Amino acid sequence: MERKEWPLWEVFIRSRNGLDHKHCGSVHAPDPRMALQVARDVYTRRMEGVSIWVVKASDIVASDPDAKPELFDPAEDKIYRHPTFYKLPDEVNHM
Amino acid sequence: MYTQALDIPQKDADERGPRAVESPAYEAEFNARIDAGEFIEPKDWMPEKYRKTLIRQISQHAHSEIVGMLPEGNWITRAPSLKRKAILLAKVQDEGGHGLYLYAAAETLGVSRDELYEALLSGKAKYSSIFNYPTLNWADIGVIGWLVDGAAIMNQIPLCKCSYGPYARAMIRVCKEESFHQRQGYDALLQMMKGTAGQREMVQDAVNRWWWPSIMMFGPHDKDSIHVESARWGIKRISNDDLRQKFVDATVKQAEVLGVTLPDPDLKWNAERGHYDFGAIDWDEFWSVVKGDGQCNVDRIAARRKAWDDGAWVREAALAFAEKQAAREKVAA
Numbered sequence: 001m002e003r004k005e006w007p008l009w010e011v012f013i014r015s016r017n018g019l020d021h022k023h024c025g026s027v028h029a030p031d032p033r034m035a036l037q038v039a040r041d042v043y044t045r046r047m048e049g050v051s052i053w054v055v056k057a058s059d060i061v062a063s064d065p066d067a068k069p070e071l072f073d074p075a076e077d078k079i080y081r082h083p084t085f086y087k088l089p090d091e092v093n094h095m
Numbered sequence: 096m097y098t099q100a101l102d103i104p105q106k107d108a109d110e111r112g113p114r115a116v117e118s119p120a121y122e123a124e125f126n127a128r129i130d131a132g133e134f135i136e137p138k139d140w141m142p143e144k145y146r147k148t149l150i151r152q153i154s155q156h157a158h159s160e161i162v163g164m165l166p167e168g169n170w171i172t173r174a175p176s177l178k179r180k181a182i183l184l185a186k187v188q189d190e191g192g193h194g195l196y197l198y199a200a201a202e203t204l205g206v207s208r209d210e211l212y213e214a215l216l217s218g219k220a221k222y223s224s225i226f227n228y229p230t231l232n233w234a235d236i237g238v239i240g241w242l243v244d245g246a247a248i249m250n251q252i253p254l255c256k257c258s259y260g261p262y263a264r265a266m267i268r269v270c271k272e273e274s275f276h277q278r279q280g281y282d283a284l285l286q287m288m289k290g291t292a293g294q295r296e297m298v299q300d301a302v303n304r305w306w307w308p309s310i311m312m313f314g315p316h317d318k319d320s321i322h323v324e325s326a327r328w329g330i331k332r333i334s335n336d337d338l339r340q341k342f343v344d345a346t347v348k349q350a351e352v353l354g355v356t357l358p359d360p361d362l363k364w365n366a367e368r369g370h371y372d373f374g375a376i377d378w379d380e381f382w383s384v385v386k387g388d389g390q391c392n393v394d395r396i397a398a399r400r401k402a403w404d405d406g407a408w409v410r411e412a413a414l415a416f417a418e419k420q421a422a423r424e425k426v427a428a
């Protein structure tokens with residue numbers, strides 16, 4: 001029999017105002033409205049959130065784990081991007 | 096952030112791309128990451144056996160959560176008070192949620208929800224033997240919370256540090272909720288123990304029936320279950336026997352406070368070992384339940400199958416509606 005699964009949605013939840021939405025899992029649902037409904041039932045039964053985003057999993061573009069070296073290693077030797085790189089005189093070092 | 100179902104074609108094993116390629120160099124790199132305590136994420140290369148082991152374990156775990164809703168669901172309409180009914184509803188809903196977190200984690204390994212579900216319904220996939228025992232009276236609900244969820248917590252806490260990221264994250268969520276399950280069960284029993292002699296007898300009877308199946312939940316003895324790879328890959332970090340011992344040690348005191356006897360004449364403190372000794376487990380019973388001859392195996396699968404079949408038209412209608420709406424919006428735009 002030909003079957004069609006409900007599409008997969010990734011769920012992001014803002015746990016309280018002032019914080020970012022954070023990925024927390026995924027759900028299957030036929031449309032955006034039901035995806036929100038299901039995400040609410042599955043991921044916020046204990047006041048874990050004040051806002052939910054759902055994004056169709058197939059719409060997310062992700063970096064390739066094999067590309068990790070060329071994407072992220074270049075940042076490794078740029079220590080001058082961190083405040084701790086600069087040693088200032090003691091009297092002003094808490095700047 | 097991880098996403099799932101991306102770049103994971105589900106057609107053919109050899110079309111699955113680099114993750115299916117067995118390569119000693121990749122495997123050495125993978126093992127080094129495990130040794131360094133790193134997490135493995137869905138799109139990372141992994142040995143095929145690691146992937147398969149995880150799919151089997153996570154889906155069995157998900158099935159157990161979903162089937163586990165049935166014995167307790169049996170008492171929702173007959174809970175003795177509105178308070179206990181609300182608590183039981185919340186607990187059973189949690190178990191459904193646990194199943195969903197876990198199915199989603201398994202799907203990141205490149206299997207579909209329907210495949211997993213069909214494996215349960217066809218009997219190909221297993222679920223925890225404990226849920227093939229019947230819930231005969233209200234005290235069973237309390238004892239399930241106390242002992243069955245208690246044993247589940249022992250098993251699940253080490254999984255929060257499992258090497259596979261999505262599984263570990265799902266388990267952290269599950270463990271946070273399980274503590275409520277165990278405490279509400281114990282609380283319900285405490286209340287019954289303050290009641291009539293008949294109520295106390297009900298509690299003792301339920302403990303007598305659930306104790307042995309509960310300690311069987313940890314699975315066969317270490318000498319009979321080889322998990323070398325699971326241990327090597329950071330999937331199973333504590334052995335069956337060690338977990339079972341921890342559970343027995345923790346439970347004795349709880350039974351004492353409750354005022355019930357655990358039905359094992361050989362249960363006694365061993366000062367030399369620093370642990371409680373306990374009697375021999377009836378492994379014939381365990382295996383017969385696992386293989387399908389428990390009291391409720393047939394009912395449990397029949398109930399899941401009925402829910403799945405009866406829901407088919409809803410799944411189809413919702414999808415058809417969504418497609419129609421999407422087509423209309425396209426025309427309007």
Ligand SMILES: [Fe+2]
Pocket residue numbers: 160189190193269273
């Ligand atoms: Fe659970």
Ligand SMILES: [Fe+2]
Pocket residue numbers: 190244247273276
């Ligand atoms: Fe539970």
